[in-house]
Amino acid sequence: xTVAKIIKPRYTNNENAxxxxxxxxxxxxxxxxxxxxxxxxxxxxxEEQKTYPEATGVLTSxxxxxxxxxxxxxxxxxxxxxxxxxxxxxxxNVQGEVVMRLDELADETIIRLNQHTGRxxxxxxxxHPDIIPIPEQYPTGKxxxxxxxLDGSSNIDVNAPVGTIFSIYRRISEEGPGTLSDxxxxxxxxxxxxxxxxxTSTMLVYTSGNGTHGFxxxxxxxxxxxxxxxxxxxxxxxxxxxxxxxxxxWSEGVRKFTEYLQGKDGQIKPLSSRYIGSLVGDFHRTLxxxxxxxxPADKKDPKRPTGKLRLLxxxxxxxxxxxxxxxxxxxxxxxxxxxxxxxxxxxVPLFIGNRELVEKAEEFIRTYDT
Ligand code: AHM
Ligand code: MG
Numbered sequence: 626x627t628v629a630k631i632i633k634p635r636y637t638n639n640e641n642a643x644x645x646x647x648x649x650x651x652x653x654x655x656x657x658x659x660x661x662x663x664x665x666x667x668x669x670x671x672e673e674q675k676t677y678p679e680a681t682g683v684l685t686s687x688x689x690x691x692x693x694x695x696x697x698x699x700x701x702x703x704x705x706x707x708x709x710x711x712x713x714x715x716x717x718n719v720q721g722e723v724v725m726r727l728d729e730l731a732d733e734t735i736i737r738l739n740q741h742t743g744r745x746x747x748x749x750x751x752x753h754p755d756i757i758p759i760p761e762q763y764p765t766g767k768x769x770x771x772x773x774x775l776d777g778s779s780n781i782d783v784n785a786p787v788g789t790i791f792s793i794y795r796r797i798s799e800e801g802p803g804t805l806s807d808x809x810x811x812x813x814x815x816x817x818x819x820x821x822x823x824x825t826s827t828m829l830v831y832t833s834g835n836g837t838h839g840f841x842x843x844x845x846x847x848x849x850x851x852x853x854x855x856x857x858x859x860x861x862x863x864x865x866x867x868x869x870x871x872x873x874x875w876s877e878g879v880r881k882f883t884e885y886l887q888g889k890d891g892q893i894k895p896l897s898s899r900y901i902g903s904l905v906g907d908f909h910r911t912l913x914x915x916x917x918x919x920x921p922a923d924k925k926d927p928k929r930p931t932g933k934l935r936l937l938x939x940x941x942x943x944x945x946x947x948x949x950x951x952x953x954x955x956x957x958x959x960x961x962x963x964x965x966x967x968x969x970x971x972x973v974p975l976f977i978g979n980r981e982l983v984e985k986a987e988e989f990i991r992t993y994d995t
Contacts, residue, residue, distance in 0.1 A: 658851075666692050666829060666840045666849035673835060684793070687744045687768055688817060688831065691791055692840075692849055694738055695821040695829050698731050698775070698789060699842055702823045727781055728752065731774035731789060745770050746796040747803025749969055751938040756969070758802050768816070769794040769807045773938035777903030786824035788905025792942040793817045808969060812941035812962035819946055820905050830856070830909070832949040837912075858952040859915035862979045864899045866907045866918040874923035878957075878993035882986050886917070904934065908943050908977065912950055917978035919986065921957065931956075932974040936966050940975045953980040957990040 656672045658664050667689060674685045732752040739745055740757075743764040748757040751773040759765050773790040780787050793816045796807045812818075819831025827842035829849050839853030865886040872880060881890075888895035896916060901907050904918075911918045922932045934940050944954030944961035954961040954977040964973065976986040 664851040666851070669838065669840070669851050673833065676835075683744050683766060684768065684816060684833070686742070687739075687770070687793060688833070690738055690742065690744075691819075691821075691831075692829060694731075694735050694789065695827060695849065696842065696847060697734050697738070698727075698821070699823055699827040699844070701730060702727060702781070702787070703844075726778070727787075728775040728778035735770075735772055735774055735789075739770060742766070744768055745803070746798065747807050748772070749808045749937065750774055751776075751935060751970070754970070756803070756805055756808055765800070765802060767796055769796050769803060769810075771808060771937050771942075773935070776905055776939065777901075780901070780903045785901055786822060786903050786906035788823060788903070788909075789821040790905060790939055790942050791819060791821075792937070792945070805969070808937070809966045811965045812936075812944055815941065815945050815962075818942035820908070820942065822905050822909050824906060824909075828852070828909070830912075830946060832946050834949065837946050837950040853913075856912060856950045858912055858947070858950045858979055860979070862896060862916040862982055863914040864910065864916040865896045865982075866898065866900050866911060866916065867920070868900055868902065869898070871923055871925055874925040875921055876990070876994045878990040879919075879921040879986075881993055882989035885985065885989065886982075904939055904943075908947075911978045912947065912952070915979055917976060917982040917986070919976040920974065921976070922974040929972050931972045934972060934975050936961070936964060936971045936973045937969060940973050940977075943975075943977060947977050951980075952978055953983045955983050955987055957987060957994075 656676060670685050670688045674680045674682060732750055736748065736757060739748065740759055741763045744766040745759060745768050746765045747759065748770045750757060771792045775787050776790055777787045794810050794814055795816055796803055798804045798807055817831060817833040819829065822828045828839055830837060830839040836855040838851065839856055840849035841852040842849050867883065872883065884890055885892055886896050899910060907918050920932050920934050922930055924930065940954065940961050947954050948962065954975065956964065956973045957976055961973065961975065976983045
């Protein structure tokens with residue numbers, strides 16, 4: 626069993642994170658467990674909450690709900706090869722039932738698990754053009770949930786990993802139904818963020834501003850168990866990860882940066898390359914092995930000159946997880962967590978991983994592209 630010792634992260638770049646903590650207030654003692662402890666995600670979240678006496682428990686319950694989302698989607702994905710689950714939207718299966726694609730199923734599941742709890746003011750999903758209000762018959766709460774229900778879902782048909790990405794903010798509006806402004810907050814306001822990776826095993830990785838922690842689903846128990854306490858990105862980078870098939874569409878700075886990673890300019894030894902094309906999988910590997918993932922701005926599609934990934938549903942939550950693990954995320958010019966969104970589906974270039982590499986990318990972009 627892993628020694629489940631939680632240590633405070635080396636630095637927290639998010640002063641607003643998680644339970645309220647005023648400047649100058651003493652940080653609580655880190656949560657630690659004895660070496661033979663088996664720690665469920667419920668226990669871990671509760672222990673974290675206990676270190677903040679002023680916490681009301683609402684966020685704790687919300688994080689439980691996310692874990693439940695993970696278990697539910699995992700159970701459906703593991704059956705994805707079955708003929709009645711795969712298939713086009715709204716096709717009819719042999720029983721005459723309407724078949725829903727897994728990304729739609731995940732989206733609907735998250736909404737149905739969260740709309741009635743009274744914890745949320747509003748939600749927004751990569752799958753919906755507008756905000757998702759809480760139905761009138763349910764009470765509203767103080768948090769805002771943003772999510773990409775099943776990122777990389779085109780990978781399901783080839784049995785490659787996919788993931789759910791989520792972030793939680795405090796509402797800005799006073800009361801009643803949540804608003805678009807509640808959803809358009811910069812990543813530095815995030816209270817908690819993370820992802821669920823559906824790969825060879827199902828993992829939930831999250832941060833609430835007190836380190837990045839990973840839990841692996843034991844499918845027999847139906848529980849997420851703490852397997853990766855206080856993740857820190859290794860200081861020695863191993864892989865770079867980018868869709869190099871698009872390099873003809875890149876700027877000179879991004880191309881030169883890639884040559885730098887390949888050791889072509891003689892500054893470093895070449896890094897090995899890995900790219901699944903499934904963000905959560907590529908990010909998770911980068912987090913655990915060190916290196917950089919990037920999806921730069923490109924000229925491939927004139928409608929999206931800032932690259933493919935979404936600020937609110939993809940870049941910002943992963944940036945928070947990475948920052949809490951000692952890494953950094955940038956759009957090539959500035960910290961992703963500083964960007965104030967103006968649109969729910971705004972896209973951004975993303976460079977994320979070891980700080981030195983991300984800052985190197987910024988340097989190349991500054992030198993060659995501006
Ligand atoms: P999606 O949100 O439509 O699933 O697209 C996002 C996915 C990411 O998982 C991945 O990083 C990227 O698209 C891959 O794109 P590309 O095929 O252009 O490399
Ligand atoms: Mg996505």
